[in-house]
Amino acid sequence: MSAGAYNFAYLDEQTKRMIRRAILKAIAIPGYQVPFASREMPMPYGWGTGGVQVTAAIIGPDDVLKVIDQGSDDTTNAVSIRGFFVKTSGVATTTRTDAATVIQTRHRIPETPLAAGQILVYQVPIPEPLRFLEPRETETRTMHALEEYGLMHVKLYEDIARHGHIATTYAYPVKVAGRYVMDPSPTPKFDNPKMHRSPALQLFGAGREKRIYAIPPHTDVVSLDFEDHPFSVQEFDAPCALCGAEGVFLDEVIVDDAGGRMFVCSDSDHCEERRAAGHEGTLAGAPAWSGAAAAAATEDAS
Amino acid sequence: MALAAGFADPVFQSQATFRAVAAAMAEPGHAVALAAGLVPPAGLLATTAAVLLTLVDFETTVWLDDRLARTPEVADWLRFHTGCRITRDTDAADFAVIAEAGEMPPFSHFPQGTAEYPDRSATLVVEVEAMTAAAGQLLTGPGIEGAARFAAIPLPDGFWHAWQENHAAFPLGIDLVFCSPDAVAGLPRSTRPIREG
Ligand SMILES: [Zn+2]
Numbered sequence: 001m002s003a004g005a006y007n008f009a010y011l012d013e014q015t016k017r018m019i020r021r022a023i024l025k026a027i028a029i030p031g032y033q034v035p036f037a038s039r040e041m042p043m044p045y046g047w048g049t050g051g052v053q054v055t056a057a058i059i060g061p062d063d064v065l066k067v068i069d070q071g072s073d074d075t076t077n078a079v080s081i082r083g084f085f086v087k088t089s090g091v092a093t094t095t096r097t098d099a100a101t102v103i104q105t106r107h108r109i110p111e112t113p114l115a116a117g118q119i120l121v122y123q124v125p126i127p128e129p130l131r132f133l134e135p136r137e138t139e140t141r142t143m144h145a146l147e148e149y150g151l152m153h154v155k156l157y158e159d160i161a162r163h164g165h166i167a168t169t170y171a172y173p174v175k176v177a178g179r180y181v182m183d184p185s186p187t188p189k190f191d192n193p194k195m196h197r198s199p200a201l202q203l204f205g206a207g208r209e210k211r212i213y214a215i216p217p218h219t220d221v222v223s224l225d226f227e228d229h230p231f232s233v234q235e236f237d238a239p240c241a242l243c244g245a246e247g248v249f250l251d252e253v254i255v256d257d258a259g260g261r262m263f264v265c266s267d268s269d270h271c272e273e274r275r276a277a278g279h280e281g282t283l284a285g286a287p288a289w290s291g292a293a294a295a296a297a298t299e300d301a302s
Numbered sequence: 303m304a305l306a307a308g309f310a311d312p313v314f315q316s317q318a319t320f321r322a323v324a325a326a327m328a329e330p331g332h333a334v335a336l337a338a339g340l341v342p343p344a345g346l347l348a349t350t351a352a353v354l355l356t357l358v359d360f361e362t363t364v365w366l367d368d369r370l371a372r373t374p375e376v377a378d379w380l381r382f383h384t385g386c387r388i389t390r391d392t393d394a395a396d397f398a399v400i401a402e403a404g405e406m407p408p409f410s411h412f413p414q415g416t417a418e419y420p421d422r423s424a425t426l427v428v429e430v431e432a433m434t435a436a437a438g439q440l441l442t443g444p445g446i447e448g449a450a451r452f453a454a455i456p457l458p459d460g461f462w463h464a465w466q467e468n469h470a471a472f473p474l475g476i477d478l479v480f481c482s483p484d485a486v487a488g489l490p491r492s493t494r495p496i497r498e499g
Pocket of ligand 1: 240241242243244245264265270271272274
């Protein structure tokens with residue numbers, strides 16, 4: 001043990017063991033929310049304390065950590081969490097999805113497909129997908145136990161009755177391995193298909209709500225829908241203005257005082273790598289764009 | 303007689319061991335190499351000892367099979383290094399350590415969890431001589447791309463039939479971690495054995 005002021009990765013060994021046991025149960029029961037004794041972290045709830053505890057319990061000196069917030073490595077939240085792990089564990093960090101062994105995320109799944117052996121850790125504010133239908137924990141627990149998910153379908157169907165389509169675009173509920181309905185955290189539904197049979201291990205940590213859940217690799221993750229209203233992801237009218245990428249999630253960014261706007265990759269690393277490889281969008285010469293600005297511009301959307 | 307030591311470097315050795323076990327549970331039936339890096343008490347494999355030091359503490363109750371229960375060094379070592387409770391009551395086990403795989407009690411004797419809290423179930427840590435993915439039972443389920451083969455030696459007769467029953471109770475049931483002299487493999491309750499023609 002170093003003489004530093006912190007335990008390795010901040011948490012004491014007893015807490016890590018407790019979290020590790022919860023993670024193993026979560027992997028064994030995909031989509032089920034395992035209660036755990038969430039600890040106070042040196043950052044407020046809402047800053048991803050659940051994800052931070054999961055990352056702290058798994059990370060080791062051989063890992064390479066990437067932290068993203070709204071798709072960007074550069075937001076205050078991402079920089080602060082990355083700095084926290086550098087300070088407490090000395091772990092190597094990266095912005096490149098394919099160079100990372102552990103990726104902690106809020107709101108997005110990277111566009112670059114994940115690989116076997118990688119672990120994606122989600123920061124989750126509200127882990128219970130049934131919470132807004134039923135506030136009582138004892139009731140939602142019973143509903144999960146009985147696989148009583150009718151209310152969720154009613155809610156989605158009310159969307160269709162009111163809007164003509166399912167209006168839920170974030171935290172869109174999924175069924176994991178044919179059993180548990182799970183909240184994929186406030187990721188856009190655009191990312192839901194990336195969860196399905198991903199070769200990576202996906203871990204979810206909710207600090208305030210004290211829950212850990214997981215999707216093992218190669219596991220079926222199906223977005224709830226109806227035969228006559230099948231699940232579909234958001235589509236964008238134009239490619240990324242900077243790198244020309246299509247089929248990626250775009251953020252609307254205000255580019256000047258006159259209210260000029262453009263749509264650019266939400267995944268800033270993906271965009272930068274494409275530009276470095278010579279891909280150009282219609283505004284490739286535009287002023288330097290930072291992911292932090294994009295995240296700030298979309299803050300209200302979450 | 304002096305007790306065997308624990309991890310020389312508990313922080314990093316338990317982290318590495320946990321990652322091996324997590325990888326094993328996330329990819330059922332795939333043997334994950336584990337260099338335990340410790341001298342276990344007599345009667346226990348080094349890999350088993352590393353797994354227990356990583357997951358067991360004063361909040362957990364450990365059941366030892368008959369052979370381990372006859373070897374007081376094991377219980378003494380576990381209590382000293384982890385502070386865990388030792389039990390002879392399968393109903394009370396959070397973890398069960400089984401050195402004689404051929405003689406393991408029925409899975410149903412261990413806590414299965416409840417419908418509301420299926421995580422309140424036992425994890426069986428089972429020592430085997432060898433594991434292979436080249437032959438054996440065909441498995442499918444979360445963590446397995448398509449299907450995978452797995453065999454461990456020795457296993458009791460009827461093991462896979464019993465495992466099918468354990469899986470059929472999903473989300474209830476026990477999870478199992480196999481420890482060979484140099485690797486761990488996971489068998490979570492979500493894993494289904496496939497019957498072949
Ligand atoms: Zn782009």
